[in-house]
Amino acid sequence: MAETLILILTEKIASALADQLEKQFDSLYGLQQELLTQVRGRMSQIKMEFEVIKGFLIYIGTRKENNEILDAWVKEVRELAFEAETIMDHYTYIWADQRHSSNVSRWYHINNQLQEISNRLHRLGEMKQQYDIKTTKGSQSKIAIERHQDLTRSSRVIDEETILGTEEYEKDLKSWLKGGQTDVAHSKRILISVSGPVGIGKTTLVSKVYRSTMIRESFGCRAWVNVSRTYKVEDLHRRIVRELFKGQKGEIPQRLDTMDSTELKKILDEFLGNMRYLIVLDDMRDQNVWKEKLENFIPDNNCGSRIIMTTQSVHVASLAGEDRIMQVKKLGEQDALYLFCRKAFQRHDTEECPTELMEQARNISKMCDGLPLAVVSMGNYLSLREKTILEWKKLEEDLNWILNNNVDFDLMKSVLKLSFDSLPGYLKTCFLYCGIFPDSHLIKRKRLIRLWIAEGFIQDRGRRTAEDVAEDNLHELIKRNMLEVQDTNDSGRVRTCKISAIMRQLIISKSEQEDFYVVFEDAEKSYEGNARRFSVKSSNNSIPFGISSIQNLRSWIHFGTGEPPLQSGFKLLRVLDLQGVPLIKGLPKEIFNLFNLHYLGLRNTSIKRLSTSIKRLVNLQTLDLAFTNIKELPDGIVKLRRLRHLFVYKIVDRTYQSFCYFLGFPALRGICDLKELHTLQSVEVSKDILRNLKKMSQLRSFRIMKVRAEHYSDLSKAIETMVNLRRLDIVGAKSDEALDMTCEIVPPQSLEKLTFRAKLMTLPTWISSLRNLAWVRLCWCSLPPEQDFLPSLGGLHSLVFLLLINAHNGSELSFKNGSFLRLKDLRIVDMKNLKEIKVESGALNELRHLNLVRCEGLTNAPKGILSLKNLENVHLENMKREFVDQLWQTESDNHPMLRAVNIVRQDSKWELKSLGKFRSNLMGYDDQNPENS
Incomplete structure (x- = not known):
């Protein structure tokens, strides 16, 4: 953690020394310039x-040793880095505050503070020498390794008697291990991986199989080795040799502890010879440990030997062949409840839960998120407590304190901590930050990424943007099973994710210890501390007592409906996220003095206007005004040259059925000078924007509105220059005014999402050249009946989502053989003239979801629908009765894969026929809602 804080600090210093400030510096004279020379x-x-200290901290971070003197020294480093960061934020604040930047006394103060930081850094260096602070070799490293091994052994013993639902896993694992015992064709060594989140029972499962009589008798020798990234290569090789000799009850070779890897490999080759061996590499966290340290060290003697890796990491698991990867799943709700009750009532005559405690039992077992280790720990803890509702509610209501102050949870905390400690520094900070979101709150990918960047955790890296780097970090946390995906779009991209309740409580505790952030889910309690970030969940206007006195607050993230203290003196704030707070109708003038503010989130508030003083927020990166009451922006917006994401649009028709159901904002003169913009939604067309749009080469997501026929030629030329564009929405001025899109352009191949919400004379031919296009929305296009537009789209090999709202005036849609091979979601809405849908064999092979809404001319079920073997959901709304009855009968009788036929409203009545859970987005068929921006 400390090394990441230093990284943020050094980036801030580098930014302060950058060219932009150089120009301001050159304009100063006399005493100011002399002072600033010293400051710089x-x-x-x-x-x-601090760069040198960071390198040392990264090194000791790989050692994982217990050293109280070292820990105390690191704590001092962290506190000093916090203070230095505060000084840098004050420095930036003074530069941005043009009214006071020429105040000499302020620069004297900054200079003196920096001198004090330099002096304390010098003293820290002296302390390091005086107390011989360094990483220890030999014994300490060995102690850390043995502690890790003891922990792993404990974790696999504790759950073995209570492990549930593993019969199929055990059967498959034994089959993989037995194969090759006599079959020459399978005599090569095979690598097997068992993966899943921490606490899921991987080690327990493999241990149970490893120690079974059948497996013991199938191998000449076996070894169980706990793998840690703290091992030196010789340590790891030595462990494998020692464990194999011990397994055979052989004499351990002399000088084993002093041998190098070459000598160890020679001994291992001779020892294994033609023996069939089984080696378990438990808790493998890094692909390179296998590739660089073990793959060539452990001989493949063509005797049907097997190596099993247990791992959290999907990357590590992929080292095994696709047919030798075992993904251990979480317990279902019923299994988790059953296991919890077995442990909670283990000291009773019956393990059944009394009726009066069943609600609390369900709540507590759900908190464990299907992780057997957490379920067992919770059950063991409550087995020693009174079996009353009041006692069990204490665990629900004060989980954080109980976890940190009760020995019953020590093993679980150690296992979870080990998982966190194994993260590289750049991921630790990102993961800790996820605890800011409440338990019940799904974490939206796009929001999280923008917050990480605003906090300064992630910067641009070479030619890759900070957003791309942040996306990589998010995927890495998911691949390591630290975050769990909750929802994806049809392209497989993450929409939302979550963190387990138990892990969240542990990282909240760590964050509070290090003043990284504090979470208030009860705004009535008081606070005395110096945290840098606050997450407040409040349903009233009260705030934690004592907050207003904190001077170093960097972030305020508000959840709930209570109004936050916007007039407090948090002048160093970087993040102010007030999404969904309905009481906010305006911003006090103090907000516009937050010169360090990088993120201002006002989405889904009632704010009506912004002051022109917004121009003072010169460091702002994200301004989110989506789904507010703002109709226009002040001219000062164009002064925000670091702005990366700008969202401004208002919903005016909550039925989402009208052509103009949402409004954007009139384009400001000079808005194209915001060259850092990645997102611009939703701006109305103007001559200025058409003339200068080519300046905005960084745009990734662009929605332009009120486009008329005379605009399209200039707009298309500008689009050609937007080489990074991934999402493009073109919205016409009127539903009956057609756009002529016959002009040929070379569109950016980066395009992934394309929306036309306008009447079209013809579909642009260039669409068929977009090899990365995954989403297409054709809304109110009213294409002529004679134009068969589907062939232009059917050959798009990346297309997974197609929405057609009043897209075509023809009577037939025909999906030809070999077309739309990857399409997963098809939505057909308001096609008034449509009378027939044909699906030829070999089309729509991957279709999962079909929506048919207000297509009143359809009376017969789509021809060929029975050929869609992967179809899971059919959603029908305001369709003719005969169509509904026919489709229902056809699907339920003849389509075994179908999970649901969902009928929302039929003949003015609500009706539901369902074969299972239905997955659909009913809020806005064009997917332009708060969940997707």
């Missing part, structure tokens, strides 16, 4: 010293 010199020196 000290900043450079401090940056260099």
